[in-house]
Amino acid sequence: MAEDLNWAIGGEAGDGIDSTGKIFAQALSRAGRHVYTSKDFASRIRGGYTAYKIRTSVDDVQSVVDRLDILVALTQRTIDENLDELHEGSAIIYDGERSWEAEIPDEMTAVDVPLKSLAEDAGGAIMRNIVALGAACAITGFDVEYLDEALEKRFGGKGSKIVENNKEAARLGQEHVEENYDLDHLGYNLETTDNDYVLLNGNEAIGMGAIAAGCRFYAGYPITPATSIMEYLTGRLEDYGGHVVQAEDELSAINMSLGAARAGARSMTATSGAGIDLMTETFGLVATSETPLVICDVQRSGPSTGMPTKQEQGDLNLTLYGGHGEVPRFVVAPTSITECFWKTIEAFNLAEKYQTPVFLVSDLAMSVTEQTFPPEEFDMDAVEIDRGKLVDQDEVDEWLDEQGRFRAHAVTDDGVSPRAIPGTIDGAHMSTGLEHDELGRRTEDQGERVQQVDKRYRKVETAQEREEWDYREFGDPDAENLVVSWGSNEGALVEALGYLEDEGVDVRVISVPYIFPRPDLSEEIEAAADVIVVECNATGQFADLLEHDTLTRVKRINKYTGVRFKADELAEEITEQLAAEVPA
Amino acid sequence: MSSDVRFTDFKSDKQPTWCPGCGDFGTMNGMMKALAETGNDPDNTFVVAGIGCSGKIGTYMHSYALHGVHGRALPVGTGVKMARPDIEVMVAGGDGDGYSIGAGHFVHAVRRNVDMSYVVMDNRIYGLTKGQASPTSRSDFETSTTPEGPKQPPVNPLALALASGATFIAQSFASDALRHQEIVQQAIEHDGFGFVNVFSPCVTFNDVDTYDYFRDNLVDLQEDEDHDPNDYKAAEKVILDSEKEYQGVMYQDDESVPYHELHGVTENMSDIPEDAPEDAMDLVREFY
Ligand SMILES: Cc1ncc(C[n+]2csc(CCOP(=O)(O)OP(=O)(O)O)c2C)c(N)n1
Ligand code: SF4
Numbered sequence: 010m011a012e013d014l015n016w017a018i019g020g021e022a023g024d025g026i027d028s029t030g031k032i033f034a035q036a037l038s039r040a041g042r043h044v045y046t047s048k049d050f051a052s053r054i055r056g057g058y059t060a061y062k063i064r065t066s067v068d069d070v071q072s073v074v075d076r077l078d079i080l081v082a083l084t085q086r087t088i089d090e091n092l093d094e095l096h097e098g099s100a101i102i103y104d105g106e107r108s109w110e111a112e113i114p115d116e117m118t119a120v121d122v123p124l125k126s127l128a129e130d131a132g133g134a135i136m137r138n139i140v141a142l143g144a145a146c147a148i149t150g151f152d153v154e155y156l157d158e159a160l161e162k163r164f165g166g167k168g169s170k171i172v173e174n175n176k177e178a179a180r181l182g183q184e185h186v187e188e189n190y191d192l193d194h195l196g197y198n199l200e201t202t203d204n205d206y207v208l209l210n211g212n213e214a215i216g217m218g219a220i221a222a223g224c225r226f227y228a229g230y231p232i233t234p235a236t237s238i239m240e241y242l243t244g245r246l247e248d249y250g251g252h253v254v255q256a257e258d259e260l261s262a263i264n265m266s267l268g269a270a271r272a273g274a275r276s277m278t279a280t281s282g283a284g285i286d287l288m289t290e291t292f293g294l295v296a297t298s299e300t301p302l303v304i305c306d307v308q309r310s311g312p313s314t315g316m317p318t319k320q321e322q323g324d325l326n327l328t329l330y331g332g333h334g335e336v337p338r339f340v341v342a343p344t345s346i347t348e349c350f351w352k353t354i355e356a357f358n359l360a361e362k363y364q365t366p367v368f369l370v371s372d373l374a375m376s377v378t379e380q381t382f383p384p385e386e387f388d389m390d391a392v393e394i395d396r397g398k399l400v401d402q403d404e405v406d407e408w409l410d411e412q413g414r415f416r417a418h419a420v421t422d423d424g425v426s427p428r429a430i431p432g433t434i435d436g437a438h439m440s441t442g443l444e445h446d447e448l449g450r451r452t453e454d455q456g457e458r459v460q461q462v463d464k465r466y467r468k469v470e471t472a473q474e475r476e477e478w479d480y481r482e483f484g485d486p487d488a489e490n491l492v493v494s495w496g497s498n499e500g501a502l503v504e505a506l507g508y509l510e511d512e513g514v515d516v517r518v519i520s521v522p523y524i525f526p527r528p529d530l531s532e533e534i535e536a537a538a539d540v541i542v543v544e545c546n547a548t549g550q551f552a553d554l555l556e557h558d559t560l561t562r563v564k565r566i567n568k569y570t571g572v573r574f575k576a577d578e579l580a581e582e583i584t585e586q587l588a589a590e591v592p593a
Numbered sequence: 594m595s596s597d598v599r600f601t602d603f604k605s606d607k608q609p610t611w612c613p614g615c616g617d618f619g620t621m622n623g624m625m626k627a628l629a630e631t632g633n634d635p636d637n638t639f640v641v642a643g644i645g646c647s648g649k650i651g652t653y654m655h656s657y658a659l660h661g662v663h664g665r666a667l668p669v670g671t672g673v674k675m676a677r678p679d680i681e682v683m684v685a686g687g688d689g690d691g692y693s694i695g696a697g698h699f700v701h702a703v704r705r706n707v708d709m710s711y712v713v714m715d716n717r718i719y720g721l722t723k724g725q726a727s728p729t730s731r732s733d734f735e736t737s738t739t740p741e742g743p744k745q746p747p748v749n750p751l752a753l754a755l756a757s758g759a760t761f762i763a764q765s766f767a768s769d770a771l772r773h774q775e776i777v778q779q780a781i782e783h784d785g786f787g788f789v790n791v792f793s794p795c796v797t798f799n800d801v802d803t804y805d806y807f808r809d810n811l812v813d814l815q816e817d818e819d820h821d822p823n824d825y826k827a828a829e830k831v832i833l834d835s836e837k838e839y840q841g842v843m844y845q846d847d848e849s850v851p852y853h854e855l856h857g858v859t860e861n862m863s864d865i866p867e868d869a870p871e872d873a874m875d876l877v878r879e880f881y
Binding site for chain 1: 605606607635636637638639641651652655656657658659660661662664665668669670671672673674675676677679680697698700701856857858860862863865869870871872873874876877878880881
C-alpha cells in the first residue's frame, strides 16, 4: 500500500477550521492525490470543538482510520480529543506564542510556529491557519505550489491582493519550519500524480445529480445536514432555468414541491429526520395523487432533535413505513458519493415513470465528506432522462372517457396512468388525497377503492420486474463470510477488506442501494456460513428486513455513537463477530 | 379557446353535496364567472383546494386541480405558479383551513406576493367536522367544543394580511353575486397575491353569522367615495374597524412587484431540453 497521511486541523467553531481543511484537501486533490475527509462538529456556531480531518494517499481512500499523523492544534482540547489517534511519530503544529501552554506528549514532535505573528507579517492575523498549512507542507515535503492553486481557487474572487497575502502566509509558515526544524519530512514523501480529480461531498453530488436530471424546482427548510443541498442549488438551479425557494417550514416545502411537480416540473425537497416527520402527511397525498416527487432524507442522530450534527442511519423504518394508511413508494439509498449523483438521477426517473414519491436516503457522514474522484465518474453524457407516461397534446384523446373526461388515474395493467400537465388541452382533471375513481373524483365505492389501491401497488410490482434492483459487491465472491450493509458504510467496509485480508480472513461484501424494492438476497445469504449486517443505528433496521425476507437470523454490527465506522475498527468488529455465536 | 369560454365550462359534472342554502354555492359561482370573465379556460387554470366543506370546491369545478391536505393549499398553489407562470392559479379554502392550521402558510404566502388569487370561504365555523369554533368565531359563540364561547378574540384575517405586507386585500359576500364576482375578478387581475375573504354563511351550524346578519350589517366600500384602496391608512382604518362589516377592496398596492418578476422566475419549468445533462458539464468542472 502506498503511504497514506492523516492530517487534521482542530479548534473552536468559528476558527475557520472548515475552510482551512477544504483548502488543504483541494491542494492535495490538485496534486493528483486521493482525499477522504471527515468532520467533527458540535451543534453550535461559536465555541465548541470542531475538527476537519483529511486522509490522503495516491491509492483510493474511502474511509477514516484511527490514526492521526499531523495535527494542527489551535486549542489544547484539539490535542486532548485526538490523543487516542496520535502516535509516536505524530507531529503537532501549534502556536507557542498564544496564551495556552500546549501539553504535548513527549514522544510526539511538537512544531511550534508563531501562526498569528507570521500571519500578521503577511497582512493579517486571519491568515494564521494558512500559515499552518504552509508549515504542514514543510513537514511533509509537499510542494506549496499546489496550495497556491487552491488558494487562488478559494480567494480568486476576492482580488489578487488577498490571494498574494495568503500565498505569502503559506510561505512564511513553510520557511519557519524549514529554518527551525530538521524533520526530514518525518519520513513522508507525498507523491503527486498527473491525475485530475474533482473534490466534492455527498450533498453536492445530490444537488449536481438533481440538475443533471432536469430538476427545475426545489423547496426546502434549513436543517442540518440537508441544508447544503439547498445552498448548492441556490443560484445554480436558476442558471438552468429553475428556482429554489426557502419555505417557511417542511410542510410548506413538500407542498410547494408537490405543486411544482403537478405543474409538470421535475421537483425535489430535502430535509432530515424531524423534517421528514413533518412531511409525512403530505407524503400520503403525493402517493395517492400519483405525483412524481423526490424527497431526500439526509439522516442524522434522532429521535427528536437528538444529536443534530452526528452520524446515524436511523430513519430507514420511517422512510419505509412512514405515513398513515398504506402507501406505495420507492426508497433508494446511495452507498457512496458517486452514487449520490447517479441515484438522484435514478430517483427522478423512477418518480416520473411510476408517478410515485421516491425517498432518496443519505446520511450525515456522506453529506459532509469531501472525496476525490476521476471526473468521468460524473459523466453527464451517460445521464438518461425518462419522463414516463407524460402525454402530449396528440396522445390525450386516447385517455378520454366517453364524455371526453381525462382519466388521470386510469386503471392500467402496469398500474401507471397517463399524466397530463396544465396547458394540455382536454387534459384538465382533479387529483385528491381522497380515494378517487379513474377521473380523480372522490369515491367510497368498494370496487373502485380496491381497484385504485391495487393499481397503486401494481406500480411497485411493475417496477420490480422492469428495473434492476441490484447490489454492489466487493471482496471475495466465494467467501463463506458475508457482510451486508447499506448507505455510506460501504467505503469503510471496502477498506476493511484490506485489513481482513492481511489477517487471512476472506469476506464477501454486499452493499445494497435499494431499500424498497430491494434485491432478493436469499441465495446469497443461504450460501454464506456467517452473515453480518453493518449499520449506524441501535436496533438493526436493515438487518430486521433481511431476516424478514430470508427467514434467517443474521449477526449485527451496530454503531450509534454518532460517529461513522472506521475501516480498521470495522475489520476488528467483523473478526469478533465471525467468532461469535449466531443469535438464537 | 379562451374567447368562447363560458363560466359553465368550469363546472364539473359532480353535484355539490353542500347543504341546500350553503354560502359556498354562491362563492363558487362567482369564482367560475370571474375566471371565465378574465379570459381563462379550464386547460390553463389550476385550482388548489383546502380541506373542509369549502375545500370541496375543487371537486365541483373543472380545471387542472389538486385537493390537498388540511391547511396546505397555499404552498401547493405557490409551487404550481412558480413552475408555471403561464398558468392561472386560484387557491380556495375555509377559515379553519386558512387561518388555523394554515395560518403560518397564509402569512408567508402573503409576503411572498406570488401572482395568484386566494379565496377563503369564511363561515366562522368548522363546517365539515360539524360545528366547532373556528379562528374567526366570535368570542362568545357557543359550539360543541366551546360551550361558553372560545373566550378569545377572533382572528382578523384582513389585519393579518395587512400586517404581513399584502398587496391586495378584499372582502365579499357570497350572496351579493355581482359584487362578489367583481371582487374576485379584481383579485385575479391584481399583479401579485390577490386575497379575498368571503362571508359564506353556514346554514347548518352557524345561526349568528347568517345571510340576514350580513345583509343588514354589510357596508360596501364602493359606496364610500372617501375610500381609496391605494391609501394604506384608509385601508388600516376599515380593516381595524371592529364595529362594522365591510365588503369591497380594502387595499391594493398598484405598484407591487409580484414574486416572479422580482426573482426572475418567468420560465415554464415543465420542459427538459434534449441536451440538458450534457449542458451541465460545467457543474463537474466547478469541483476541480
Ligand atoms: C390534519 C388534519 N386535521 C384535522 C382534519 C379534520 N378537518 C377536516 S375539515 C376541518 C375544518 C374545516 O373548517 P373550515 O376550514 O372552516 O372549512 P368549512 O368546513 O367550514 O368550510 C377539520 C378540522 C383534517 N382533515 N386534517
Ligand atoms: S355544513 Fe355549513 S359549510 Fe358545510 S355545506 Fe353545510 S352549510 Fe355549508
